[in-house]
Amino acid sequence: MAIGIDIGGTNLRAARISGTGEILDRISEKSAPDPELVLSRIAGMVRRLDSPSVAAIGIGVPGRVDARLGAVLSGGYVNLASISLAQRLESLASKPVVIDNDCNMALVAEMALGAARGHESIVMFTIGTGIGGAVVQDRRIVRGKGTAGQLGHITVDISGEACVCGRRGCVETTSSGTALGRHVARAGLGPDVSVDQLFARDADGDMLARGILEAWARPLRAAIDSAVAMFAPDLVLLGGGLGLAAHRALAIAPALAPWYQCPVEPAQLGDDAGVIGAGLEALAAQATVAPPSPVSLPPARLGRTRRAVLVNGIPASGKSTVSRGIADRMGWPLLTLDTIKNPFLEALGGGDREFNRILGRASYQAIWSVVGEAPAGTTIVVDAWFGFQPRQLLEDHLRRAGVEQTAEIWCHAPGEVLAERYRARLDQRPAGHPGAAYIPELIELAKRAEPLRRGPLFDVDTTKPIAFDAITQWLQATIAADP
Structure with missing residues (x-):
């Protein structure tokens, strides 16, 4: 077995995972911007889930992660670059630790158990607090020199919002959960208006709701078209907490370019994808030693x-x-x-x-x-x-x-x-x-x-x-x- 951990901007999730990807036990904690606090909470969750049968620990981390070096290079809403996450958790838990980008981990799970089974070439966007990305060619994660697949930082508006990466107009600034909240606020609606309520109001002919959903979905469609042009995948997946809603919103913004058509589907494993993928990757790493x-x-x-x-x-x-x-x-x-x-x-x-x-x-x-x-x-x-x-x-x-x-x-x-x-x-x-x-x-x-x-x-x-x-x-x- 392994322990899989998924670090999100809102929640920290951990689960004990079998060799076939089954979740045997799970717990969660609130996330935090303080790296030391995040490490402390992760260590506590590992202690609660650990057993003699646990061979390794896998962690999905938001931001730029060099999986081969086991290093977090930079993050967004949760930035763990200032701490040696893998080494410190290995010392605390006395178990080998594997880290990778959180979207890579989620895509590993979707390939094993979810919507990407049987596909060879996949692009995945995870829509949550920010936007993560992962790319697979021939069923292998594309890493470039270490940190490829940062699809949340595809530029969709060069004069747009400032992004945490230092540039402007990344799709994360227009089509993430955080961005949706900004669209809602700018339209004069209250912060408690949910995306489901926006869809309901749109169905009733509310043009304000339609405008919010279009502002959210159209930049995402542009990013998807760019990814399809770059990688020619046989499937684009939308995961994360808002993946299903984003897939629904894309009906408002259909793909128009005839060259860049590709099936776009919602991921199937929901919030479980990150912990399952992290656990499977940890076991796979042990098998290759x-x-x-x-x-x-x-x-x-x-x-x-x-x-x-x-x-x-x-x-x-x-x-x-x-x-x-x-x-x-x-x-x-x-x-x-x-x-x-x-x-x-x-x-x-x-x-x-x-x-x-x-x-x-x-x-x-x-x-x-x-x-x-x-x-x-x-x-x-x-x-x-x-x-x-x-x-x-x-x-x-x-x-x-x-x-x-x-x-x-x-x-x-x-x-x-x-x-x-x-x-x-x-x-x-x-x-x-x-x-x-x-x-x-x-x-x-x-x-x-x-x-x-x-x-x-x-x-x-x-x-x-x-x-x-x-x-x-x-x-x-x-x-x-x-x-």
């Missing part, structure tokens, strides 16, 4: 390397067929979760879903214990949905088992196909496996499941005939000869 040198392993693990072919895919994805075919053709031993778990379920007479999960985790550990006892130089085929456990746990198992080389076979099919397969074999599985009630969850899982991308990867669409000759030729070329 290089394992210790082999000399630190027990003597039994030294010598010729073990190798593992990771046949990965969610339930009913066809990975069992693929893994058996590989094992038969290559002569490599095969280990699967079900071959270890099912005898226990049969002997114990089944159990509920939580018991099944516990048994699954134990079976996963057993697989890698067996791999660790195999003769050095062995290549073993492992059939599992590797996304059901944290990535760091897999890295720990591989290190302890002395596995120094892996190749991944990613098996997948559309959710509706998986549902049909799963339903067809319900009466063939021992009591204790999830029943028909799991099928809707399986369909949703199919939409967001992704391969590990840990080393070489071979993609298998199991709705088509399995090309075992191509798979075995790829494995022969990929799995290095024993030294």
Whole structure:
């Protein structure tokens, strides 16, 4: 697990996040302009959420953040550039800390679980106290030399309002939540008039409300058009506390330039996006840390390397067929979760879903214990949905088992196909496996499941005939000869 933290101009949010992005516990505090006060409140939230299972902490920070250096370079409404945020929190919490721009973190979550699933090129604006931005190309955050994606500072009026960045007329000065408040005040309305009330008044023909919404939305449309011209994304997302309202307001300001058309959608995860993305990024950073040198392993693990072919895919994805075919053709031993778990379920007479999960985790550990006892130089085929456990746990198992080389076979099919397969074999599985009630969850899982991308990867669409000759030729070329 990880702790994800989202620093906003109004609220500080923190949550304990599972390896699949599930929020397990959450708390919030009021934000503050004083950096030391913000750090103190964050440290308190971490203490309340921490547990032995928490491997790392991720923080989404507003403003310019160099994620590679772990440094806040500048901020807007909450400016943390004056404190060494990551280092000080690491010292206080005794956990590794990852920091990045808050919009980058939110987009990571939307790619994993939200509106950006399946998209390769995305631009995201977060509309809140200010306006944040993030850009993804080929499903990777665009960073430039460190701090790219500051879309809130696209200029929409060179003679406009002064911005905290030192320039004038940034879209943040015209189309943020703070800017909306200014538009309302200048129109002579009270500060308690909400954006929903503006939409209601506009629907009733109130031209004053229409003017406020146009003043808010049209500069945002210009910024979106500029971003589309620069990046040619396949999706523009609007997130943050006012993302949905901003998306609605854009109906007043449609895109006119024929060259710069792109779907614009509201983000799906709302205020949860920041903490989920921060938690997932913290876990991903831990998974990429290089394992210790082999000399630190027990003597039994030294010598010729073990190798593992990771046949990965969610339930009913066809990975069992693929893994058996590989094992038969290559002569490599095969280990699967079900071959270890099912005898226990049969002997114990089944159990509920939580018991099944516990048994699954134990079976996963057993697989890698067996791999660790195999003769050095062995290549073993492992059939599992590797996304059901944290990535760091897999890295720990591989290190302890002395596995120094892996190749991944990613098996997948559309959710509706998986549902049909799963339903067809319900009466063939021992009591204790999830029943028909799991099928809707399986369909949703199919939409967001992704391969590990840990080393070489071979993609298998199991709705088509399995090309075992191509798979075995790829494995022969990929799995290095024993030294």
